[in-house]
Amino acid sequence: MSGELVLQIVLTVAAGLVGVGLYGALSQQSIVMIMMGLELALNGVLLAGGAAWFFLGPELPDAQMLVVVTLVVMAVEMAMGFAVTIAIYRARQVDMVDMATELKG
Amino acid sequence: MVDVSTWSLVVVAVLGVLAVALGVAVFVVDSMARATFALLGSFLAVAGILLVFDLVYLAVVTALMMTIEMAVMAVFMIMFMMNPAGLMPMSMVHNQRGSAGVGVVTFVVLVIGIWTVDWPPRTGALPEDSTRQLGEAIMGSHMLVMLVIGIALFGTILAGTVLATARGRYDRFGPDLSAARPSDPVEGGMGR
Amino acid sequence: MNGGMSEGSEALRLLPELVLLLGAVGALLLGLWTPQQQQWRVRLLVVIACLVSAGTAVPALGGPAERVFDDAWVIDTTTGVVRLLVALAVAGVALLASSSLAGHPRETEAYVLMLLGGLGAIALAAGGDLLLLVAAYLLASVPLYALAGFTKDPRGTEAALKYYLMGAFVAVFMLLGVACLVLATGTTSYSGVADALPTAPVALTAMGVLGVLAGVAFKAGAVPVHFWLPDVTAGTTPVMAAYLTTIPKIGAVAAAHRLLAEPFATTALDVPLLVAVIAAASMTLGNLGAFNQTEVLRLLAYSSISQVGYLFMVVAVAARSDLAVPALALYLAAYAVTNIGVFAAAAAIPDARTIRDWGAAVKQQRWLGASLVICLLGLVGTPPTAVFVGKLAVFSASWDGGLVWLVVVAAVNTVASLFYYLRWIAAAVQTEPVAVQPEHPHPDGGTLLRVQVLTAPAAVVYIAAVTSLLLGVGSGAWLAVALPG
Amino acid sequence: MSAAAGVLITLISTPAAVGAALLVGGRRADRLASLVAVVTAVLGLVGATVVLAQRPEASLPFLGLVDGGDLRFAVDGLSAVLVGLVATMSFLVTCFAVADLPHDAARARFFGFFLLFVAAMLATVTAVTLPALLIGWEVMGATSYALIGYRWQDAGKLTAGTRAFLTTRAGDLGLYVAAGAALAGTGGLVLADLPTSDGGWQHVAAAGILVAALGKSAQLPFSAWLSGAMQGPSAVSALLHSATMVAAGGYLLLRVQPLLEATGWAAAAAAWIGALTALVLGAIAVAQRDLKQLLAASTAAQIGFVVLAAGVGAVAGGSAQLLAHAAVKAGLFVAAGAWLTSLGTKQLVGLRGAARRHRGVGAAATVAALALGGIPPLSLWASKEEVLAGVDGAALRVVGFAASALSAVYAARMLTVLLAPPTGAEPLDDEEHGTRRVPVAVSTIAIVLAVFAAGLGALALPPVADSLSAVLLSQEGSAPALSELLLGGLLALVAFGATLVVIRTRPAVLPVLERSALGSWAGLGHLLSARPALSLARALERVDDQVIDRVVMGTATAVRSGAAQLAGADGRVVDGAVRGVAGAFRRAGALARRPQTGLLHQYYVQAAAGLGVLLALLLAVR
Amino acid sequence: MLLTVAVFLPAVVAAALVAMPRLTGPTANRLWVGASLAELVLVGWMWWRFDQGSGAGGVTDGLAFEADVRWIPTVDAGYHVGVDGLSLPLLALTAVLFLAVGIWSLRQTDRPRLHAAAFLFLETACLGTFAALDLILFFVFFDLTIVAMYFVIAGWGHGNARRSALKFFLYTFVGSLALLVGFIGLFLGGETRTFDMVALAQDPPLADSPVAGGLVLLAIGIGLAIKTPVFPFHTWLPDAHTDAPAAGSAILAGILLKLGTYGFIRIAMPILPEAWQRWAMVVVVVGVVSVLWGALVALAQTDVKRMIAYTSVNHMGYVLLGLGAAGLAADADPQARSIAITGAVYQMVAHGLLTGALFLLTGVLWSRGRTYALDRWGGLARPAPVFAALFAVSAFGALGLPGFASFIAEFQIFTGALQAAPVATVVAVLGILITAGLFLSAIQRLLAGPTVIPQDDDPTESLQPAPAEQRVPDGGTTTLARPGIAVGMPDLRRSELVAIAPLLVLAVVLGLLPRLLLEVIEPAAVVVAGLVAR
Numbered sequence A: 001m002s003g004e005l006v007l008q009i010v011l012t013v014a015a016g017l018v019g020v021g022l023y024g025a026l027s028q029q030s031i032v033m034i035m036m037g038l039e040l041a042l043n044g045v046l047l048a049g050g051a052a053w054f055f056l057g058p059e060l061p062d063a064q065m066l067v068v069v070t071l072v073v074m075a076v077e078m079a080m081g082f083a084v085t086i087a088i089y090r091a092r093q094v095d096m097v098d099m100a101t102e103l104k105g
Numbered sequence B: 001m002v003d004v005s006t007w008s009l010v011v012v013a014v015l016g017v018l019a020v021a022l023g024v025a026v027f028v029v030d031s032m033a034r035a036t037f038a039l040l041g042s043f044l045a046v047a048g049i050l051l052v053f054d055l056v057y058l059a060v061v062t063a064l065m066m067t068i069e070m071a072v073m074a075v076f077m078i079m080f081m082m083n084p085a086g087l088m089p090m091s092m093v094h095n096q097r098g099s100a101g102v103g104v105v106t107f108v109v110l111v112i113g114i115w116t117v118d119w120p121p122r123t124g125a126l127p128e129d130s131t132r133q134l135g136e137a138i139m140g141s142h143m144l145v146m147l148v149i150g151i152a153l154f155g156t157i158l159a160g161t162v163l164a165t166a167r168g169r170y171d172r173f174g175p176d177l178s179a180a181r182p183s184d185p186v187e188g189g190m191g192r
Numbered sequence C: 001m002n003g004g005m006s007e008g009s010e011a012l013r014l015l016p017e018l019v020l021l022l023g024a025v026g027a028l029l030l031g032l033w034t035p036q037q038q039q040w041r042v043r044l045l046v047v048i049a050c051l052v053s054a055g056t057a058v059p060a061l062g063g064p065a066e067r068v069f070d071d072a073w074v075i076d077t078t079t080g081v082v083r084l085l086v087a088l089a090v091a092g093v094a095l096l097a098s099s100s101l102a103g104h105p106r107e108t109e110a111y112v113l114m115l116l117g118g119l120g121a122i123a124l125a126a127g128g129d130l131l132l133l134v135a136a137y138l139l140a141s142v143p144l145y146a147l148a149g150f151t152k153d154p155r156g157t158e159a160a161l162k163y164y165l166m167g168a169f170v171a172v173f174m175l176l177g178v179a180c181l182v183l184a185t186g187t188t189s190y191s192g193v194a195d196a197l198p199t200a201p202v203a204l205t206a207m208g209v210l211g212v213l214a215g216v217a218f219k220a221g222a223v224p225v226h227f228w229l230p231d232v233t234a235g236t237t238p239v240m241a242a243y244l245t246t247i248p249k250i251g252a253v254a255a256a257h258r259l260l261a262e263p264f265a266t267t268a269l270d271v272p273l274l275v276a277v278i279a280a281a282s283m284t285l286g287n288l289g290a291f292n293q294t295e296v297l298r299l300l301a302y303s304s305i306s307q308v309g310y311l312f313m314v315v316a317v318a319a320r321s322d323l324a325v326p327a328l329a330l331y332l333a334a335y336a337v338t339n340i341g342v343f344a345a346a347a348a349i350p351d352a353r354t355i356r357d358w359g360a361a362v363k364q365q366r367w368l369g370a371s372l373v374i375c376l377l378g379l380v381g382t383p384p385t386a387v388f389v390g391k392l393a394v395f396s397a398s399w400d401g402g403l404v405w406l407v408v409v410a411a412v413n414t415v416a417s418l419f420y421y422l423r424w425i426a427a428a429v430q431t432e433p434v435a436v437q438p439e440h441p442h443p444d445g446g447t448l449l450r451v452q453v454l455t456a457p458a459a460v461v462y463i464a465a466v467t468s469l470l471l472g473v474g475s476g477a478w479l480a481v482a483l484p485g
Numbered sequence D: 001m002s003a004a005a006g007v008l009i010t011l012i013s014t015p016a017a018v019g020a021a022l023l024v025g026g027r028r029a030d031r032l033a034s035l036v037a038v039v040t041a042v043l044g045l046v047g048a049t050v051v052l053a054q055r056p057e058a059s060l061p062f063l064g065l066v067d068g069g070d071l072r073f074a075v076d077g078l079s080a081v082l083v084g085l086v087a088t089m090s091f092l093v094t095c096f097a098v099a100d101l102p103h104d105a106a107r108a109r110f111f112g113f114f115l116l117f118v119a120a121m122l123a124t125v126t127a128v129t130l131p132a133l134l135i136g137w138e139v140m141g142a143t144s145y146a147l148i149g150y151r152w153q154d155a156g157k158l159t160a161g162t163r164a165f166l167t168t169r170a171g172d173l174g175l176y177v178a179a180g181a182a183l184a185g186t187g188g189l190v191l192a193d194l195p196t197s198d199g200g201w202q203h204v205a206a207a208g209i210l211v212a213a214l215g216k217s218a219q220l221p222f223s224a225w226l227s228g229a230m231q232g233p234s235a236v237s238a239l240l241h242s243a244t245m246v247a248a249g250g251y252l253l254l255r256v257q258p259l260l261e262a263t264g265w266a267a268a269a270a271a272w273i274g275a276l277t278a279l280v281l282g283a284i285a286v287a288q289r290d291l292k293q294l295l296a297a298s299t300a301a302q303i304g305f306v307v308l309a310a311g312v313g314a315v316a317g318g319s320a321q322l323l324a325h326a327a328v329k330a331g332l333f334v335a336a337g338a339w340l341t342s343l344g345t346k347q348l349v350g351l352r353g354a355a356r357r358h359r360g361v362g363a364a365a366t367v368a369a370l371a372l373g374g375i376p377p378l379s380l381w382a383s384k385e386e387v388l389a390g391v392d393g394a395a396l397r398v399v400g401f402a403a404s405a406l407s408a409v410y411a412a413r414m415l416t417v418l419l420a421p422p423t424g425a426e427p428l429d430d431e432e433h434g435t436r437r438v439p440v441a442v443s444t445i446a447i448v449l450a451v452f453a454a455g456l457g458a459l460a461l462p463p464v465a466d467s468l469s470a471v472l473l474s475q476e477g478s479a480p481a482l483s484e485l486l487l488g489g490l491l492a493l494v495a496f497g498a499t500l501v502v503i504r505t506r507p508a509v510l511p512v513l514e515r516s517a518l519g520s521w522a523g524l525g526h527l528l529s530a531r532p533a534l535s536l537a538r539a540l541e542r543v544d545d546q547v548i549d550r551v552v553m554g555t556a557t558a559v560r561s562g563a564a565q566l567a568g569a570d571g572r573v574v575d576g577a578v579r580g581v582a583g584a585f586r587r588a589g590a591l592a593r594r595p596q597t598g599l600l601h602q603y604y605v606q607a608a609a610g611l612g613v614l615l616a617l618l619l620a621v622r
Numbered sequence E: 001m002l003l004t005v006a007v008f009l010p011a012v013v014a015a016a017l018v019a020m021p022r023l024t025g026p027t028a029n030r031l032w033v034g035a036s037l038a039e040l041v042l043v044g045w046m047w048w049r050f051d052q053g054s055g056a057g058g059v060t061d062g063l064a065f066e067a068d069v070r071w072i073p074t075v076d077a078g079y080h081v082g083v084d085g086l087s088l089p090l091l092a093l094t095a096v097l098f099l100a101v102g103i104w105s106l107r108q109t110d111r112p113r114l115h116a117a118a119f120l121f122l123e124t125a126c127l128g129t130f131a132a133l134d135l136i137l138f139f140v141f142f143d144l145t146i147v148a149m150y151f152v153i154a155g156w157g158h159g160n161a162r163r164s165a166l167k168f169f170l171y172t173f174v175g176s177l178a179l180l181v182g183f184i185g186l187f188l189g190g191e192t193r194t195f196d197m198v199a200l201a202q203d204p205p206l207a208d209s210p211v212a213g214g215l216v217l218l219a220i221g222i223g224l225a226i227k228t229p230v231f232p233f234h235t236w237l238p239d240a241h242t243d244a245p246a247a248g249s250a251i252l253a254g255i256l257l258k259l260g261t262y263g264f265i266r267i268a269m270p271i272l273p274e275a276w277q278r279w280a281m282v283v284v285v286v287g288v289v290s291v292l293w294g295a296l297v298a299l300a301q302t303d304v305k306r307m308i309a310y311t312s313v314n315h316m317g318y319v320l321l322g323l324g325a326a327g328l329a330a331d332a333d334p335q336a337r338s339i340a341i342t343g344a345v346y347q348m349v350a351h352g353l354l355t356g357a358l359f360l361l362t363g364v365l366w367s368r369g370r371t372y373a374l375d376r377w378g379g380l381a382r383p384a385p386v387f388a389a390l391f392a393v394s395a396f397g398a399l400g401l402p403g404f405a406s407f408i409a410e411f412q413i414f415t416g417a418l419q420a421a422p423v424a425t426v427v428a429v430l431g432i433l434i435t436a437g438l439f440l441s442a443i444q445r446l447l448a449g450p451t452v453i454p455q456d457d458d459p460t461e462s463l464q465p466a467p468a469e470q471r472v473p474d475g476g477t478t479t480l481a482r483p484g485i486a487v488g489m490p491d492l493r494r495s496e497l498v499a500i501a502p503l504l505v506l507a508v509v510l511g512l513l514p515r516l517l518l519e520v521i522e523p524a525a526v527v528v529a530g531l532v533a534r
Helices: A003-027 A031-056 A062-092 B006-026 B032-052 B056-080 B096-116 B130-139 B143-164 B169-173 C007-013 C015-032 C040-060 C077-101 C107-126 C130-148 C154-185 C190-199 C202-220 C228-235 C238-261 C271-291 C296-316 C324-348 C355-364 C366-380 C386-400 C404-429 C455-473 C475-482 D003-054 D077-100 D107-126 D130-148 D157-186 D191-196 D201-216 D224-231 D234-242 D246-255 D257-263 D265-286 D291-312 D315-343 D359-372 D379-389 D394-419 D440-460 D462-471 D482-505 D509-515 D517-527 D531-552 D557-569 D576-593 D600-620 E002-019 E025-049 E087-107 E112-131 E135-156 E161-189 E197-202 E210-227 E236-243 E246-271 E273-299 E304-327 E334-369 E385-398 E405-420 E422-447 E483-487 E494-512 E515-532
Strands: C066-068 C073-075 D057-060 D071-074 E064-072 E077-083
Touching (some): A003 B006, A003 B032, A003 C154, A003 D600, A031 A062, A031 B006, A031 B032, A031 B056, A062 B130, B006 B032, B096 C202, B096 D600, B130 B143, B143 C130, C007 C066, C015 C040, C015 C107, C040 C077, C040 C107, C077 C324, C077 C455, C077 C475, C107 C130, C130 C154, C130 C202, C130 C238, C154 C190, C154 C228, C202 C271, C202 C296, C202 D600, C228 C296, C238 C271, C238 C296, C271 D600, C296 C355, C296 C386, C296 C404, C324 C366, C324 C386, C324 C455, C324 C475, C355 C366, C355 C404, C366 C386, C366 C404, C386 C455, C386 E135, C386 E161, C404 E135, C455 C475, C475 E064, D003 D057, D003 D071, D003 E385, D071 D130, D077 D107, D077 D234, D077 D246, D107 D130, D130 D201, D130 D224, D130 D246, D130 E405, D157 D191, D157 D224, D157 E334, D157 E405, D157 E422, D191 D201, D191 D257, D201 D246, D201 D257, D201 D265, D246 D257, D257 D265, D257 D291, D265 D291, D265 D517, D291 D394, D315 D379, D315 D440, D359 D379, D359 D394, D379 D394, D379 D482, D394 D482, D509 D517, D531 E273, D531 E422, E002 E064, E002 E077, E002 E112, E025 E087, E025 E112, E064 E135, E087 E112, E087 E246, E087 E334, E087 E515, E112 E135, E135 E197, E161 E210, E197 E246, E210 E273, E236 E304, E246 E273, E246 E334, E246 E515, E273 E304, E273 E405, E273 E422, E273 E515, E304 E385, E304 E405, E334 E405, E334 E494, E334 E515, E385 E494, E494 E515
Antiparallel strands (some): C066 C073, D057 D071, E064 E077
16 A cells, blocks of 8 residues: 555545634634634644654654644643633633623724 | 555544544534543544554553543533533534634645645655654754753743632732741642 | 764853743742742842843854754854843843832742743744744743733733634644644754755645744734734733733744744745735734724734834845844844833833823823833834834845835835824823813723823833934944844 | 226225115114215216226126136226216216105115115126126116115005016026026126027027016016006106116117127017017107106117117117117106106196296206107207118118107107196196205206206217217217208107197097007006916915825825714824825724734634635745 | 034033923023034034135045944944035034024023924934935934924924924925935945945946936935925925924924935935936926926915925925936036036025025014914014015025025026026026015015004914004005004014024125135035036
8 A cells, every 4th residue: 555645644634633623713612612623733733743754754753753742732732721711710700702802903 | 655554544544534523523512521522532543543653652642641631621621610511502603604614725725735745755764663763852852842842831830820820829828928837718738 | 963062061052041041940939938029039030130141142142153952953143132132121021010010929920931931032033943943932922821911800811811822823833834844854953944845845835834934923923913912912011011022022033034044945935925925914004003093002012013014024035135134133122122112101101091191191201201202213213213223224134135115115114103103202292281081081980190100111211212222323333242243 | 906997896886885784774874875875976976987997897706617607897888888877877866866855765775775776787787797797687676676666655666666676587587598598608607708609509698688688678578667667766767767777778788789690680689679669669658648657658669779779780879879868868857756746746737837837947858858859959869860870671760760750759748748838727746745846956957967968969970979989899880871860850850840739739639649558558567467477376376285285195085084084983083183194094094903803713714814815825926 | 523523512412401401491592502603613613624625526535524433334334424515505504594593592481491402403413414424324314303393393383283293294204214215225236335425426326227226216316305395295395384483494494405405416416327317307397397386386375484485395496407407417518517506505505594584584473473374464664674674685585686695596507507408497497587576475465565463363372452453544655654553563673683684694695705605515516517427
């Protein structure tokens, strides 16, 4: 089986994850759900990084590092997301972005 | 380009479809708890694919981290708010059509790219141990990245604390930190 | 490992960053044992750390460009300038904050976060590896989310929320971009990418370039990922706004500059044009957006978007003109000084939300008004302020790089910017007494013009005005420091 | 610089300096002014005598870079005649003015401008370079403005001055152009080099000078200002119409006669314009009911003969005509001024029998009027015939003779009134309150002038004419044959007699004439009206305010109103000021802020869309 | 060093004034006059030491009092100042006019300290612009004049001062940006990449690229044309003048407009000779249109100050005509072109003196009656003879009467330009007729006829109770003013007289003894004529 085809399939899956993730991030009102969408998109990046390592350049660790960094980003953002959510919940008792629209213009 | 066994292809395809399907499920199910688990499933599927790519360590890390993370998320939702068990129908969405459009367009653009690009051949061979390669990178060539990430994590802890906690040391030990025991609303907090 | 150089000596190359990091850790520890009203000690420590860091950055200036930690970290003129500017700017903002933060239960943490964010900005500028860039992006973002929401009032938390969500969103694009570049080139180091890009697939490269640039554009506050900037600036306190619109921008613009000068210089794509379009769009949108603003902070927010547009003019020609690096050094310095100055002016009279109130409140403070006028005229680009020299250099550089149209666009924009700057100037110097408009009660309910002018911000305004003039007149000296030879 | 040159400079600069000093002194200097003026005039006479004898040339540094940029003055034959004339006349008229001005008049101002005026004329007639000429020329115009408008308090007087200045300045433009042409054609600014200039520049220079001279001399079509110039005090008229200003144009043409001749067309044009002016203004003079207006028109007519002389090359005749006319006209204006002061009117109706009321002045005026009419053997008869002798073409000659006859007609018209026995019912004091007396000094001056007027006829007698020609250093002109002289005199006598007869037998002719177009100067005043310029100016102003300014400020009316609406909506707009441009910008600004909705998901969409556009751009442009 | 001291002396005094809040108004005003006097002495000393009429005319060599310090090395911009025959007259004009304005303002009571500081700062900016030999330095000072003038108009103007100040700022700022863009073009177009004017003039950039040279000239030209101003960029001028204080107007018209024309002769002509030659006809046409347009529109004004403002457009048009004609190297010999340039420079000085005086005189009107409307004043020669005399003298000077400096200027411009551009020059000569008409009609309306003095319709700014009936009956020969009339129009005060009269005296002296100035200008003009013909 040609590796190129597999690569393309894997990347298509990754693209699907990114697409779905973006949809979620854009369509959800709840902060946590938005975060989920973004995580899902990053999930796609994770997959793409792994594929890049395996199919294109296993000699170098760079792609593996990309996966690691992506994981870190996911974790950090999740943590910050919770912190921000708590903060705004405390300040306003909302967790929906549509309710945070005092600042505009 | 490397050759891959058909078995691998099948696994990849199945897991891939699963990952995307579960991803879609995140935004379809009407309970946040279910959404969380769908997301976890998607992550696990990706971790599975990574296993096929001989990235054992990364697969395991992904699986473990995401499991924990989703667990935290579930706890978080239960703590705070939000319709965890699907007791009420959950429809907290806006601009669905536009969002779907963006998602689809992104997907299409990416897919067009993926299928039209002339992929280069693999350079070099698979290392004997991918985990070792990663470890050497972390401790060697990419050490500085990890150092910066470490500082970023330090910053995250601090920033998260600042944002999320309402009470600081001066609330607990007085403005001049003179109190011997912290005055917490609920006894049992750590000393200094 | 980099031939022959031991890890230890490589680490020494990062002494300015180490000093900042030690300062951050030390400040946090010191804070743990410092009574609430004594936190000026921490501030002192932070300022000293910044000054020491700046001092240690000076010897490295002007040396040949070198790369340490396996090419992941580049020490050259750009890095040196950013080190110096960020350290001094953080010190300046710390000073600026001393009035409003003094005695705040989280004062210590604020300073530590500022230091960490500054470290992130430097890492952005110095990074020679895409992954380091991502890591620096994290480091330069995360502390800032907390700073934006530092007051934890409704507006502040909303600011933090929007900042965070926008940052997380752009991070996806950035990682996507890095993934594309990895797919295209197999590597993440700038030099490796530069070597591989000429033969890499164009579509992938385009995605990658765009994603990575989106990341730095977000930190810089450029179109089309600028949306956070007005809301965050307006929602947070003036001091934090000064920080958010100054320090990360320095790093981000320098990072963009490095990206265009090194990895993206070899691609067949017209990346400079892309950046030029971003620059033109930013300055135009910023100026137009500021046009009708009556709120001081919002006006400044849009103004800082437009300033990023001018800064990106240099980025566009980073690989094409010898004048780009000096132009960047000049404009960054000028921008940092002037921008902190104007935000300090806003911070000096925290009760005055609108230009009009500000003008009315400054009646008794002629020097404050005059200093603000100098700073605003600086943003306009009136000689002999620093931004004028910066603008001159930037215009020259982009013309030299073949982007004459961009120079014309920038010139037109400069004129347009005059409108709103002049409105504030007019308000600041007007002589006739202004009746407080009854239809604009202060949100707190009380009548406005309980005029209280904070001393530390006012001092910062004076310093900024003087520095702006000195830097304009002494731009040659500054360049002699930044780029000897 | 030689001593004589110093005298020449002093001759010009002394009256200028004294005049300026008097002006600065203002009313405080009023008492001294008369004395100072007379002394200066006497000094002028002395100086003129010296320079007439020495013929010096003097130069003052002025402009650089070019030959003729200096202020160079010289006294040659022609200017010697004029210098003598100006000095004499200015002395006499000064004396007249001292006697004639009211006691409470602002004498310092009067004599200040008067002396400046004289200095300017002296500079004009001795100038060798164009800058020097132009200075004298223009300062003369400006001082004439001040003198005509001397009584600025009265409505209309200053207007007349303005008109005089503007008309003559319109002509002066020619001199500026001529200077440029001189520089281009000869590489210098020396007047005498003009005939040698190359190419078309010669024509440009000639045209410019011609226009300038016609304007100054009130020739067609510039004549009308002279009518208004009568608003000035009588002394001003006496000087302005005799030795200065009006004479300057004729003088200049005589001076550049070689240039006119070199171009071919310019000489003919000058001749024809001169002749036609003599004819038309002569006719106008006949139709006047105001003595001073009559005299004014006759001045232009008589100077027409000078211009004619310059056109046909009769320099000697022209000079003689200038001299003779100066004496005649000065005498008449002194008389008219004396009557005005005494009787308070200058209308012919009121002046009936004026010559009999004040006999000294009357006698002088009668002699001068007869001379004006060209009655032999008085001066103008001779000089006019000398000019006409130089005329070649038959048509021109006919016009000349007709004009000559007309001068006899208006002289007769004048004399019939002045010499008629007064009825006692004349309307007097319609202009000012008459004193009913004429000072002895005034009578004396008038008589002196009349003697000149009569005696200068000798100029035309062949031996004198020859010496005059020698003085002028020009070739012996075509001196009139004795037969021509006699024929001309006869013509004048016939015309004079016929006029007397007609007026006596059919007096109704006069009112008809007075009411005709000729009475109001044949509409010449409208010829150079400022009205078109004014209406153009207003139109341009509208364009300026409403088109250019608005276009520049970037808005059409629509945008303005849009901006106004916005401004109304947003009361806090600090600057309704910039509404113009601001309007457009404000709308754009509102547009630019529209994306900033405050809704995060919209930010997301917009950012994603923006990135998409940029991606498309990146891929499209390579 | 001497030049540097001269340039910055006023700014130092200004800073001192700002820094001493306790200073009383009269002291501040006197300090201003003292500083201006010192400045005048310095410039006079420079004039004295200046080597007049030597072989080296300036522009590219033989610059006196030169100082050259590196400033921004990477773009080779420096603090390079010097004096030659082009700048010296304008430096002197600046010193004189600021002194006059200082004396004029001795009675200033509205924030006198800041007022004096603003003007002194403006003086430094003006001096600096004239002394600058580096494009960037030139631009710096050029822009500072805008800022300073903005504050002068906005702070001490009347009427709709803020609006006019804003318009002035915006408009001239657009010009200065165009200028900056043009300067950058010059910088990048040269072989050596420098902003140094002397070096650029020695080795003109963009010589072999007509399109680029033309565009750069266009940018510079627009920048300078707005400042000058010439048609059609002049509409800011009347507004700015109408609402500016008299002192500000005098400086604005007297000095600031010259920055534009000076830029043409100092920068555009020597540095872009090829482009200047190519487009000289356009310059000529713009000049001629400005001449006529300015004159005609001035003729239609009903407001004295606007009228004078428009005559500035007219007068600056002559300058452009001369400079444009000087660029038509193929059509005229060097001598004629040198004369045209000389005339243009002379015109700058002459216009500065005369228009300065005229604007100060209109300031008298404003101070007495709070209006400039021609129809609200009349017969002022009766109550205010000195005012009338000075106004008349200034008017005659402004219309170019021989004996005044303006005649020397206009005569040379016309004679020099005719050969190169005959039609244009002949048309432009009409301008002096129209200006004559408009000034005479202004004299007639303001000074002669029955005395009219504006009724006080603003009770808050009441001067003195005006007599109920102020009109003198028409006609008649009365020379006596009605006794009560002089109340509303007191004649010039001593400080006003001392401020205005010297300007007019200078205008006359320079009109009668032009060598004083021409000795300085002519060598430089010859050099410029030579440079532009390259």
